[in-house]
Amino acid sequence: MEHYTANENRYDSMKYRRTGRTGVLLPEVSLGMWHNFGAVDEYQRSRNILCYAFDHGITHLDLANNYGPPYGSAEETLGRVMDEALRPYRDELFISTKAGYDMWPGPYGNWGSRKYLMASLDQSLKRMHLDYVDLFYSHRYDPETPLEETLQALVDIVRQGKALYVGISRWPLEATRFAISFLRERDVPPLIYQGKLNMLNREPIDEGILQLCQQEGVGFIAFSPLAQGLLTDRYLNGIPDDSRMAKGKFLRPDMLTEELLLQLRQWNAEAQAQGRTLAEQSLRWILEQPGVTSVLVGASSTEQLDKNLKCLR
């Protein structure tokens, strides 16, 4: 096993932003482990990306119970990297996980019940070889479970010491407003909202969620900031064999319409005219929106991560 010592200059170039009105600073660029860290992926490459991220000041790693594939395996990858490399730096890392989507069969492995959230976090901690996570999310709004039940589970998870902070992801506006006041009244104010925001999807702004978070002192972290790779040069000249669009089911070739390609090429030319890449410009656009704390990028190589970090220039 290759020994790892963190880069001593790791905090020199990253910028950190305060998460809402809380004590937590998060890096402007955070790393998500939805793709590229499962058991199907080459372990050494996953480990290299994680270590590269930390070496460049990316202190925040985002997971969910069902990231992989198979489900759970991204958390297992992190557990192994913690054991092999990152354990000495645990207190320099801010690690999140979530529950809310399908995870195990039967009625208790999905949605927003207390039963599911509590059991899922216990499983996640075991897979990641951690005593606690820094942040635990309700991964989605559940229209059938009383919001009070889901939110009380988040409160109790903090009281049990299994998470230091809680957040919500993909909740609609009114439910988010309710969540903020419910959690705050119980002295567990939500740290952050995780929503999809990028140049092709401005829903959190159109729906007023970003503005609500800002008013209420709750952070906002933008997931899929590069629209899964569309907002980079990846698809400007065809669909590469090793790309998410060629391999995965979440980004399909039919999404790449002629109209979209025209738009992407235009944005790419505008970015180049300013001496930047489309990826850098796309990340900058998000970071310039008032109320945004961090962009949560994915990467299938250290080279991609390196390119994305140039948005900090």
Ligand SMILES: NC(=O)c1ccc[n+]([C@@H]2O[C@H](COP(=O)([O-])OP(=O)(O)OC[C@H]3O[C@@H](n4cnc5c(N)ncnc54)[C@H](OP(=O)(O)O)[C@@H]3O)[C@@H](O)[C@H]2O)c1
């Ligand atoms: N809360 C939620 O429900 C939710 C939903 C989705 C995601 N998330 C979180 O957000 C994180 C990021 O999501 P995402 O992976 O969709 O983010 P993204 O940053 O929009 O897309 C990442 C993908 O784009 C490609 N890419 C990245 N940088 C590139 C570059 N410089 N040049 C060319 N291609 C580049 C890579 O795909 P290739 O494989 O083609 O190389 C990479 O895997 C997830 O890991 C997860 O933590 C949360």
